[in-house]
Amino acid sequence: MxxxxxxxxxxxxxxxxxxxxxxxxxxxxxxxxxxxxxxxxxxxxxxxxxxxxxxxxxLHPRRVAYAIAYVPYFLWAMIMANLDVAYRVLHPKRPINPGIVECKTVLKNEVGKLALANSITLTPGTITLDIDGDKYFIHWIDVKDDSVEGASKNITEPFEKFLKVIFG
Amino acid sequence: MNALAAIGEALVLIGTFFYFLSALGLIRMPDVYNRMQTSTKSATLGSLGVMVGVGIWALGTDFGSAAWLTKSIVIAVFLLLTNPISAHALIRAAYKSGIPLWEGSVVDKYREHLEAKDKGEVEEAPAEEGDEE
Structure with missing residues (x-):
């Protein structure tokens, strides 16, 4: 744009x-x-x-509506992930399975990429380590799937459907 | 004591609980990356809970006004905007300064990516030298 x-x-x-x-x-x-x-x-x-x-x-109404809907969605995701990390901290066996995975994003807009990176970092269990073009390198505390597609499905896609509309 | 004050107190309590968890995670986790995960993140929800909790708590007292809630929400929003940037800068700096991942880590795609990039540059350089000879 x-x-x-x-x-x-x-x-x-x-x-x-x-x-x-x-x-x-x-x-x-x-x-x-x-x-x-x-x-x-x-x-x-x-x-x-x-x-x-x-x-x-x-300030297009569609964007504002998605941005408002994104707030409770994001807060909910953040709370769930916080409880997940809390469980890992409190469990005596410390069930972590960390690693750095690669994700691909469909977002083109720079601000949208920043928002996605910040959302990922704010969700406990995942931290954005670096971005190179459309590749995200993410430290994940519990690697469920180390392929690019699997990791993208787990980490970036839930946020993308909102951010795609908000940032165009 | 009314409902608003009770909700605020509960939120502050939840927030301090997550602060406690992040401190505990700092001790329990094996390497710098996992410590970042627990400490910076739980602190976010902890701060959110405490700030919004204080805002709602003040509404339930006789000196409180709506300004308490709106101001604490603005503070929380700015915290949400800035916290991930510092977390990202810290973890990237840790990686760039060569701190190894915990031995139990399963995958490191970033190293593969950096190595592929380096190789691409290294392969080009000798080829140029060969041309000169």
Whole structure:
């Protein structure tokens, strides 16, 4: 996807900054809102060039819906994996089976790849070691399948179906 | 004591439990990679539980307001954005500095990948020398 127009990128940055301001102040007082808007406009003017390349296209309803659906899905995956690792830590025999596996991703977008790598790292039991093109090298605490396809099916695919839509 | 405060207290308790597990994992795991797995990750859920728990807990007290919850959620989101980057940087640095995997490790695709890459470069270099001769 090529770069969106400057205005679209600028507006998107303003919206995101203003949302963060709203969360941080948690107040609907007109003075607070006005000052937050002024600050967002100034900071966005300085930073929009490195903040986003897609601009307002990121706020497409389908993408936002998938992003919202991704949050509980991801939290659930994270909690389940945490319990799995907790079991491995507490079990007297320490049932680990670690190794570094290779996964392939279907994502093309750089930001999408970053989001996938971060999601993998945040899920306990897997850490992204390195990315080279579409190859992910992942340290996995319990290697169930060391082939590229098997590992991809286990690690990257559950996240990809969401990230594919969110980041295009 | 009301329901919100009770939920918050439970979340903080769960968070501290995962902190404890990550400290325990640090002692029990055999090599640096597996220690990273247990320590950095459990700490994430631990911090999430404690922060969101504090936000909800404060809602149930008489001095609390919605600002507690939104601020703690913003902190949690920034933590989720930055934590994996440091974990990735640490484990990659460990690998690049040559720390071996635990002997029980089953597979190391990254080494195969690096070796294949090196070989590709090494094979080209002697061929060029041969041409010069």
């Amino acid at each position: 090529g770069e969106a127009s400057k205005i679209s990128r600028y507006l998107y940055t303003v919206i995101v900054l203003f949302l963060i301001w709203l969360f941080l102040t948690a107040s609907l007082d007109p003075q607070e809102l006005a000052f937050g808007l002024i600050l967002s406009l100034i900071v966005a003017a300085l930073t929009y060039e490195i903040f986003t390349t897609n601009g307002l296209a990121n």
